[in-house]
Amino acid sequence: MRESRRRAALATLAGTSLTVTITIAQAVVLIPLCLRALGAHLYGAWLGASELLVWIQMLDGGIPNLLTQRVGAAIGRGDRTEAARWSITGLVLVSAIGGLLAAIGLTAAPFVARWAQVESADVPTFIACFRVGAAASALLLCANGFVGIARGVQRTEITSASQVAGALAGLVTSVVLILAGWKLWALALGLAVRGVIVFAGGFAFSRQGDRALWQAAPSMTTAREIGGLAPSMVAGSVGYVLATNSEIVLVTTVFGPVAAAVYALTRRAIDGLRSLLDSIAFAVNGGFAHLVAAADRHRARVVLHEMLWIRLALASLAGAIAIAVNRPFVTLLFGSAQFGGVWLTAAFVAQMVIGGQSFLANYLLRAAGQVRQGSWLLAAEAAARAGGIAVGLQVLGLIGAPLSTAVVSTVGLFVNLRRLGRTLPPGRSDAFTRRAVSDVAPVAVLTVGVLVGLSALPLSWFTFFGAGAAVGGMGLLVLWRTRPAPSTDGVALLRWGRRASG
Numbered sequence: 001m002r003e004s005r006r007r008a009a010l011a012t013l014a015g016t017s018l019t020v021t022i023t024i025a026q027a028v029v030l031i032p033l034c035l036r037a038l039g040a041h042l043y044g045a046w047l048g049a050s051e052l053l054v055w056i057q058m059l060d061g062g063i064p065n066l067l068t069q070r071v072g073a074a075i076g077r078g079d080r081t082e083a084a085r086w087s088i089t090g091l092v093l094v095s096a097i098g099g100l101l102a103a104i105g106l107t108a109a110p111f112v113a114r115w116a117q118v119e120s121a122d123v124p125t126f127i128a129c130f131r132v133g134a135a136a137s138a139l140l141l142c143a144n145g146f147v148g149i150a151r152g153v154q155r156t157e158i159t160s161a162s163q164v165a166g167a168l169a170g171l172v173t174s175v176v177l178i179l180a181g182w183k184l185w186a187l188a189l190g191l192a193v194r195g196v197i198v199f200a201g202g203f204a205f206s207r208q209g210d211r212a213l214w215q216a217a218p219s220m221t222t223a224r225e226i227g228g229l230a231p232s233m234v235a236g237s238v239g240y241v242l243a244t245n246s247e248i249v250l251v252t253t254v255f256g257p258v259a260a261a262v263y264a265l266t267r268r269a270i271d272g273l274r275s276l277l278d279s280i281a282f283a284v285n286g287g288f289a290h291l292v293a294a295a296d297r298h299r300a301r302v303v304l305h306e307m308l309w310i311r312l313a314l315a316s317l318a319g320a321i322a323i324a325v326n327r328p329f330v331t332l333l334f335g336s337a338q339f340g341g342v343w344l345t346a347a348f349v350a351q352m353v354i355g356g357q358s359f360l361a362n363y364l365l366r367a368a369g370q371v372r373q374g375s376w377l378l379a380a381e382a383a384a385r386a387g388g389i390a391v392g393l394q395v396l397g398l399i400g401a402p403l404s405t406a407v408v409s410t411v412g413l414f415v416n417l418r419r420l421g422r423t424l425p426p427g428r429s430d431a432f433t434r435r436a437v438s439d440v441a442p443v444a445v446l447t448v449g450v451l452v453g454l455s456a457l458p459l460s461w462f463t464f465f466g467a468g469a470a471v472g473g474m475g476l477l478v479l480w481r482t483r484p485a486p487s488t489d490g491v492a493l494l495r496w497g498r499r500a501s502g
Contacts, residue, residue, distance in 0.1 A: 022167040024272035030171065031265070032333055033178050034187070040338075042126075044257030045116035046187060047248060047264045049130055052112060053191070054245045056101045056137035057144075062233030062375055063094050063226065064148030069367050071152025073292070084216035087149045092218050093226060094145035098138040105134025117257055122184070129188035136188075136195035143195075146202025151282070158208060162201015170194030232375035239375075239382030246386055247401050254393050263398055266340035269329055270348040273318045277356050280311050281363040288367040292425065300424045304364060309438065309484055311360055312353070316442030317475045319349035320449025324471045327453065328464040340398055342453040347402035349446065355409040361416035368423050377419065381412035441482040445475040 034043050067090040074083040109127040118126045143159075150159040174190030182189070226233075252260040292300050323346050330339040358381065366374035385405045392400025449471050457463045 018164040018167075021272075021276075022164070022171055023275065024269070026171050026174075028333060030174055030178070031268070033175065035334060035338075037178055037181075037183050040261050041257055042118065042122055042184070044252070044259075044261035044264075045113075045118050045126070046129075046184065048116050048252035048257060048260050049112050049126075050133070051245050051248045053105070053130075053133045053137045055241050056105055056134055057140045058241045058245070059097070059101060059237055060094055060141050060144050061097055061230065062237040062371075063090050063097070064144040065363075065366060066090070066226065066229065066233060066371055067145065067148035068151040069369065069371060071149055072154070072367075073369070075153055076292075081216070083153065085219040085222050088216045089218045089222040089226070090148065091145045093223065095142050098142040101141065102135055102138035105137065106131050109134070116252060125184055129184045132188040133191050136192040139195035139199045143199045143202040146205050150202075150205055155205075158205040159201055162198050162204070165201070166194040166197035169197055229372055229375075232372040232379070235375055235379035237375075239379035242382040242386045247389055247405075250386075250389050250393060251398065251401070255398075259398070262338050262340050263401075265330055265334050265338040266326070266344055267348050269322050269326055270319075270345070270352055273315075273322060274352045274356060277311060277315050277318065277352070278359065280307065280314075281360045288364050292368045300368070304420065304424065306484075307364070308357065308360065312357060312442050313479045313483070315353045315356055316445050317472065317479060319353055320445045320475050321468050321472050323349055323446070323449035324452035325464050325468045328457075328459050328461070328467075331459055332461065332464070342450070344399050344402070345453065346450050347399050347406070349449075350406040351402040351409070353442075353446070354406045354413065358409045358413040358416055361413060361420060365416055365420050365423060368420065370419065370423050373419060374416075377412070377416060381408060384408045384411075437482045438484045441478050445478055448474060 034046075038046070067086055070086045071083045074080070074086065109130040110123075112130055113123050113126045116126075143162075147156075147159045147163075150156045170190040170193050173193045174186045177186035177189060180186075248260050248264050251263045288300070288303065323342065326345040327339060327342060362374050362378050362381075365377070385408045388404030388408050389401045392404035394400070396403065452467055452471055457467060
């Protein structure tokens with residue numbers, strides 16, 4: 001049997017990108033309907049509660065990422081027996097975590113309604129919807145186990161397709177139901193439909209392909225190894241959730257649901273872009289783990305540098321466009337009262353660019369085998385970010401949250417890169433040529449985006465598309481002309497995934 005790193009990376013990238021595109025479409029189609037049907041106060045409360053539901057979806061103890069690394073490394077060595085032990089044991093543990101979190105969510109629903117300041121008339125419906133959302137989120141968490149294994153074995157087509165189908169079906173369900181007058185239930189049931197479809201896709205993956213991966217019983221030896229890594233992995237898992245999904249919770253706590261709505265809607269487009277860019281890390285993680293353990297491991301350093309620059313360039317280009325067009329985007333869709341300002345948008349973009357670079361470096365550090373060390377670093381950065389958000393909100397208001405996290409992530413990026421430099425196997429020192437202009441160009445592109453965003457352009461969809469196209473075209477040209485010199489051994493993001501024997 002043969003695995004293709006390139007095929008797996010492309011399938012994961014395509015699936016995640018389409019899922020995020022559907023999420024962005026949700027902002028255009030669903031959010032205006034929600035604001036009209038629910039009002040800013042109730043919808044802001046649900047946005048805050050939704051962050052807690054995302055916690056359930058993502059608090060998987062780091063086990064899916066560990067499965068990607070361990071299964072990927074085992075496949076790289078040709079040891080399918082070890083891969084099977086990790087797959088089965090990991091799935092059992094992820095399912096147990098999902099059940100526990102579902103129970104916590106069901107129990108905590110009344111307290112969440114009180115914390116979100118839901119008006120008394122809406123409390124019963126809010127509690128019931130949150131409970132449905134908690135069960136659906138736990139199902140999505142369980143599906144993460146299948147996704148981690150699929151990335152490890154470099155066969156991600158089925159799980160990626162189910163994620164796209166689930167996101168699309170959930171959006172359609174919510175739109176149809178909210179137009180039919182189901183109000184908050186439309187959002188809860190849309191999430192439930194998504195959860196069922198994504199989990200079904202994971203189960204379908206387990207019934208297809210290499211049956212040897214599932215011909216094992218849960219292993220106590222493997223469980224003990226996971227247990228030994230559990231403190232660091234749980235800390236890293238909690239850290240990632242805090243780093244990416246704590247701000248609206250804190251804004252709701254400090255300023256209430258209306259301010260949370262402004263914060264969330266101003267950030268909505270950047271959230272979609274951040275998820276889209278994070279798909280780069282998800283797409284290459286399994287292949288990188290495979291590469292580090294394979295015969296051509298000497299290429300890992302070149303691949304790392306190229307991925308980091310490509311991600312930086314794409315993030316800067318997307319961020320510049322977002323800064324330039326976010327004012328008309330938010331104002332025309334959600335109303336001028338929901339726009340927090342150009343500088344708040346720029347702060348969100350800085351957070352997206354720097355925080356995402358640190359996340360990618362940390363993700364690849366764990367893929368390279370440093371699971372415990374990378375998890376603790378992720379947890380430390382997240383704790384510092386959470387503290388910075390709390391202080392920033394009190395001192396600077398809404399803009400203090402993204403600014404503080406950008407500063408913390410700068411330090412985190414430096415530390416993760418230093419650790420990666422010590423971890424990766426030796427490689428050719430002349431295989432990747434950096435140019436100073438390659439590092440300066442992304443900053444220049446972002447600066448142009450800020451200048452366009454601050455200009456007094458008319459609020460219209462013509463302005464939205466025109467400014468976006470102008471900034472995007474200029475930025476793409478600049479980044480293309482200033483890209484790093486090609487690797488002397490011909491390695492590139494989508495060329496390093498040549499087929500490797502398993």
